[in-house]
Structures are given as structure tokens and as C-alpha cells.
Amino acid sequence: MRYNAQSIGLILRTSWRIQRSATIVAFFETFGRALEYLMPLFVGFAVTGVVNHQAAYLVGGLCGVGASQGLAPLLSIVGVQSRIGLNERVGQFFDAQIGRLSGSTATLNHLHDPQYQDQMHTLRERMGALGMAYNSLVNAANQLVTPIITIVVAASVDWRLLLLLVVAVPATFTARANIAWEKQAEDDSAEAGRRSKHLGDLTLEPVPASELRVFGARRLVRNLLGIHSLEWRKPFTRAEIRGSFMATVVTVVYVGASIGILAWLLHDALAGRLSAGRFATAVLVVGQLRDAVSSLQSSTQNLAQMLRTAGRYRWLVDYAEGVAADHAGEGAPPATLRHGIRLEGVTFRYPGSEQDALRGLDLDLPAGAVVAVVGENGAGKSTLIGLLTGMFDIADGRVLVDGVDLRAMSLAAWRERCAGAFQDHLRLELTAGEAIGVGDLREGRIPGSPALEGALADAAAGDVMRALPTGFATQLGPSWPGGVDLSGGQWQRLAIARAMLRASPLLLVLDEPTSALDPATEHALFDRYAAAAKTTARAGGVTIIVTHRFSTVASADLVVVLADGRVAEQGTHAELMAAGGAYAQLYGLQAAGYR
Numbered sequence: 001m002r003y004n005a006q007s008i009g010l011i012l013r014t015s016w017r018i019q020r021s022a023t024i025v026a027f028f029e030t031f032g033r034a035l036e037y038l039m040p041l042f043v044g045f046a047v048t049g050v051v052n053h054q055a056a057y058l059v060g061g062l063c064g065v066g067a068s069q070g071l072a073p074l075l076s077i078v079g080v081q082s083r084i085g086l087n088e089r090v091g092q093f094f095d096a097q098i099g100r101l102s103g104s105t106a107t108l109n110h111l112h113d114p115q116y117q118d119q120m121h122t123l124r125e126r127m128g129a130l131g132m133a134y135n136s137l138v139n140a141a142n143q144l145v146t147p148i149i150t151i152v153v154a155a156s157v158d159w160r161l162l163l164l165l166v167v168a169v170p171a172t173f174t175a176r177a178n179i180a181w182e183k184q185a186e187d188d189s190a191e192a193g194r195r196s197k198h199l200g201d202l203t204l205e206p207v208p209a210s211e212l213r214v215f216g217a218r219r220l221v222r223n224l225l226g227i228h229s230l231e232w233r234k235p236f237t238r239a240e241i242r243g244s245f246m247a248t249v250v251t252v253v254y255v256g257a258s259i260g261i262l263a264w265l266l267h268d269a270l271a272g273r274l275s276a277g278r279f280a281t282a283v284l285v286v287g288q289l290r291d292a293v294s295s296l297q298s299s300t301q302n303l304a305q306m307l308r309t310a311g312r313y314r315w316l317v318d319y320a321e322g323v324a325a326d327h328a329g330e331g332a333p334p335a336t337l338r339h340g341i342r343l344e345g346v347t348f349r350y351p352g353s354e355q356d357a358l359r360g361l362d363l364d365l366p367a368g369a370v371v372a373v374v375g376e377n378g379a380g381k382s383t384l385i386g387l388l389t390g391m392f393d394i395a396d397g398r399v400l401v402d403g404v405d406l407r408a409m410s411l412a413a414w415r416e417r418c419a420g421a422f423q424d425h426l427r428l429e430l431t432a433g434e435a436i437g438v439g440d441l442r443e444g445r446i447p448g449s450p451a452l453e454g455a456l457a458d459a460a461a462g463d464v465m466r467a468l469p470t471g472f473a474t475q476l477g478p479s480w481p482g483g484v485d486l487s488g489g490q491w492q493r494l495a496i497a498r499a500m501l502r503a504s505p506l507l508l509v510l511d512e513p514t515s516a517l518d519p520a521t522e523h524a525l526f527d528r529y530a531a532a533a534k535t536t537a538r539a540g541g542v543t544i545i546v547t548h549r550f551s552t553v554a555s556a557d558l559v560v561v562l563a564d565g566r567v568a569e570q571g572t573h574a575e576l577m578a579a580g581g582a583y584a585q586l587y588g589l590q591a592a593g594y595r
């Protein structure tokens, strides 16, 4: 209850902040409704006035009828008009907030968390409910005023009319059951909904769409899409069927009871025990009571849906605040590294996963060193990079930068001192200059051409740029007007240029940086990497190269072999070869392959 009241408070505050006048004027409709539902009383007065020849009753009643017929619609129109723009702006506000909350969360655990993804999916699905939040609130007020006025009128006419309320009580239980069923349907369908979306996206994106064609898997994906879409909608259909069955039962009971009570009242009217005025009011009130109950029912459901969506939004806010509180460290990273980066007993498991990706990992990355990290698929190399760049919360252990826990440091400040080219690099469909320039936005803008040219040279990507029709100004991405597409290797070289833009990072990450490159470019790049690593080393920075190509490893100062989330071996290339362990075997295998 308290939680719901806070959600209503949030919506009222938001609307108030967006447009005060419209927030107030929207409630004119509520007054209009109240006036409208007082009409049976006014009619009753007028009939009494006519029957008993009482002018005051007649005039008062007619004025009331006039007001409820003339003024009420006017108030309603003004109220509705004021809501039109407001709804959109409230919706846009929440839309922007949701994007901001997800995008600015300090770490990435949430993006790997199925529960978070389900909440986010349902929230996006129900965005309309939040966008129309203020609308639902005003509707609820409008629909609440209806039963209140009608009950007051009914009680003033004849107590027997209140018996209809007893009959309407089951309707409130039905409303509650409907709300619970809807909530259950939302929760039950979230995962299937996400699956359907994923499968639907596969058919829309060029890369998966072409692979699906090659494998002739389109029909399979279509069938799966059909199955999961059905799974997705099934809980809602079930809830709707249950709801409409209950609504039918309630209506039949109510109509039966209404007929009985009206017959009873008519009997008294004919016997002279009930005045004509009261009987006329009673006839009108019976119809209104039914409307009042059903409008109360539907508004409760709409309100409940809006409150549920607001609850999911607040869950998201709490989640983001929780992450922010866990990363409240404000310490600045050192200007230069003196000792290096150290991982102590680091254990990490992805949310929802059954096993640790890294287990009690101890590792020293000395200042100024070039460290090569190798290991089989799934050994934990990319996870290690994620932890070093502060992307994940660690369950156990710590990452120390010159002896200072990363948690005590401002993550944003630490990341400003990191640079990297990543395995799954971004294909930023901006202009070529922007796609590289985002690598160093510390001045809040894209660096000028000299810096971009330097980064291109460091990434051996000058020829990629020269081939573009308008150089840095060229729009990338074929789906945009005048946009050009690049090959996988060309995209990767721009990603490397982005990594090279940032001067003297304390951590330079090159995660499978040459996986898409031809041998000549790869060779050219490794000379540049050596140069970049030397520049990085001048500030004591650590360069980490994650690679499956052992030929690129030999010149590293330190080679770390990961296996099963732990350090299996470490040392220089010569030391590891001499040791004759896993590294020596893998190196031998690759070397033999080239012979």
C-alpha cells in the first residue's frame, strides 16, 4: 500500500514538474463526472416538485439537471484537452529516464542478469502504461468519484438500493483476481517475450539473416518464433479468458438482483409507500450503480497495471542507485603507475550462471609491462579484461591499482585512463571521424584531424581512411543516406585507431585485436603495438594483449596462461617454453601448423 502510494507520488510529482497548470486542470473532469452522477437526485427533485406542486424543488431540480447536462461535459472537455500534451511529455520523460538508468549504470552485471533483462523487457512492453501514468491516475479519480456519488444518492433515496452494493462486492474480488492474473501473466511471459524478440531480430539484421539463409534455417527460426510468440501471448490470453468469465458471472448476478429490487420498489410505489420522485431516482440509480461498479473495476485494473509498471521502473531506479552506492569511490587514479595492477583472490560469476568464470585468481601485472594473456576458449580472458576495466562487480577478492582498491576509485576516472580495442568491437555508424574520435572525448568533443591522423597511423589504418569518399566526414553504415559499409577487418582497424587515440593510458587492452586482419596488416600492426606499448610504459602503463596467435606472444614481458578461470602458468616466453607445460605444447602445435 505504502509502495503504491509512493508510486502515485512519483507520477504526480513528475506531471507537476512537467506542467503545473495541466496537472490541475486535468482534474476538472473529475468535478464534471461528480456533477453528471448527481443527475438522478436532480431528476428526483424535479419530479417531486411537479407531483407535489413545490416550485423550489422543481426549479432546484431543473437547475441541477441543466448543470449536470451542460456544465459537466464542458468541464470534461477542458480536463481531457489539458491531458493530451501532458501524457506524451510524461511518457517521454520516463522513456528518457529508463534509457539513462540502463546506460549510465556504472558496471555491466545488469546486462548479463536474466532477471534484469526480464524486468526491462516487461517495462518496455508496458511503456504505454507508464507513458499514460498520469492519465490512468486522473481516470482512476474520475471513476472513483462515480461510485461514491452514486452510493450517496442511492442511500438518500432508499436503503434497499444499497443491497445492490452487496451483490457488487464479488466484482471487487474479481478485479483483484484480474490484477493478480495479469501480473502473473507479465512475469510468466517475460522470458518467452524476450526470446521472440531475439528470434524476430535475427530475421531483420543483415548478418544473421544471411547466415540463416546459408544454413536454410529460416523455416526453423520462423517455427521457433511461432512457438515462442505463442508462449509469450498464452499467459495473457489465459488471464483474459478467466477475467471475462468472471465478469459475465458478476453481471448476470447483478442484473438479476437489480430486477428483484426494482420490482420490490415498484410494489411499494404502487402501494403509495414510496414517492414517485424517489422511484424515478431509484430507476436511474440502478443503472448508474452498475456502471459505477464496472468503471471502478476497470479503473482499478488500469491503475494496478500502471502501478506495477511504475514499480518496475522504481526497481530499475533502486538497482541503479544500488550500483552507484557500491561504486561511490571518488579516488583519482595515479598520474603514472609505479608498481602496477594486482588481482588478489578474484572470484567472479556471471549473474544467473551456475559456475565461476574466474576462481581465486591472483595475478601481478607490473607497471610498464606488456602482458600477453592466452588460454583456450572460455578460459576467462575476456572476463579478466572486464574486471580490469571495472565492468563487473567482483564477488570475492580485489583489483588493486598501485595498491589502491579499484572500488575506492572513481570508475569514470579510472576508465578515462584505460584504452582498448575489444574482441566484439563497436561498429559505430557515425561519420568516420566520430567513430574514431569517441576514443578520446575528455575535452567533451571529437579531437581534431591531427590527433585522428596520428591514431590512424598507430593503427595502420591510414589506407582505410584514404579509401573513404569524403575521409573523416564519410558516413559509415550502408543503411544511412550516402553511408558506406566496411569489411570486418576495416571496422576492426577503425576500432584499433579509436584505442590508440587516448594518450598515455594506464591500461591499454588489445583483446584479439587482429582476429579479422590479413597477415600483412597484422604484421604491420604488431610493430605499431610495440611502439604504443612503449609509449604506454613511459607512464608505467600496462599493455595487455589477449590473443590466440602465439606468434604475437613471444616478445611480451610476461605471458599468462589462463585455464578454467585460474592462472595455469606464467613467465616469459623462454621460461614457459623451457618449462615444457601447456604453453609450450600449444605453441608447438601452432608452430607445426605453419611449417
Ligand SMILES: Nc1ncnc2c1ncn2[C@@H]1O[C@H](COP(=O)(O)OP(=O)(O)OP(=O)(O)O)[C@@H](O)[C@H]1O
Pocket: 112, 350, 351, 353, 356, 357, 375, 376, 377, 378, 379, 380, 381, 382, 383, 384
Ligand atoms: N554473459 C555470460 N553469462 C554467463 N557466463 C558467461 C558469460 N560470458 C562468459 N561466460 C562464461 O565465463 C567463462 C569465461 O568466458 P570468457 O568470455 O572470459 O572466456 P575467454 O577466455 O575470453 O574465451 P574466448 O577465447 O572464447 O573469447 C566461460 O565459461 C563462459 O561460458
